[in-house]
Amino acid sequence: MNWRSHVAVGILFAIIAMLILGTRDIFALILFGIIGGLSALVPDLDHDASKGRQLLDYSFIGFAFLSAYMSKCGREVCLPSIEGIANIATVFFAIVGMYFVFFKFFKPSHRGITHTIIAAVAFGFLMYLFAGLEIAVAGFAGYFSHMVADQHIRIV
Numbered sequence: 602m603n604w605r606s607h608v609a610v611g612i613l614f615a616i617i618a619m620l621i622l623g624t625r626d627i628f629a630l631i632l633f634g635i636i637g638g639l640s641a642l643v644p645d646l647d648h649d650a651s652k653g654r655q656l657l658d659y660s661f662i663g664f665a666f667l668s669a670y671m672s673k674c675g676r677e678v679c680l681p682s683i684e685g686i687a688n689i690a691t692v693f694f695a696i697v698g699m700y701f702v703f704f705k706f707f708k709p710s711h712r713g714i715t716h717t718i719i720a721a722v723a724f725g726f727l728m729y730l731f732a733g734l735e736i737a738v739a740g741f742a743g744y745f746s747h748m749v750a751d752q753h754i755r756i757v
């Protein structure tokens with residue numbers, strides 16, 4: 602199944618889950634639908650050519666740059682010296698390098714651990730810690746929908 606279909610099914614699952622939980626606010630349903638659609642891409646991060654992986658690659662470079670910048674400047678806007686720029690570059694390449702090494706050598710096999718109920722629960726739990734219960738339910742519904750759409754559901 603291609604990524605567009607996964608997004609569509611994820612949106613549907615998340616909206617149905619939120620309707621079951623009693624959400625009637627249209628904007629909340631749209632937001633939860635988007636979260637469900639994005640979450641439906643997460644299980645295929647173990648697949649190099651997946652859309653989720655491409656999005657992750659790009660956003661990770663942004664994340665690495667921001668982290669490197671903030672390690673020097675904190676939350677302030679600052680103009681680092683030449684030496685500061687060298688420090689930022691060092692941190693940036695260290696973070697990007699770790700990401701590369703992880704996916705090069707520790708990448709889970711396709712439709713392995715990421716396509717399990719355990720992974721969906723772990724994903725939902727992480728969302729719960731960072732964003733609260735409702736978003737976690739939408740995220741879990743989207744993630745779970747991926748396995749249903751793949752017709753590939755395993756407990757572990």
Ligand SMILES: [Zn+2]
Pocket residue numbers: 644645712716747751
């Ligand atoms: Zn898949």
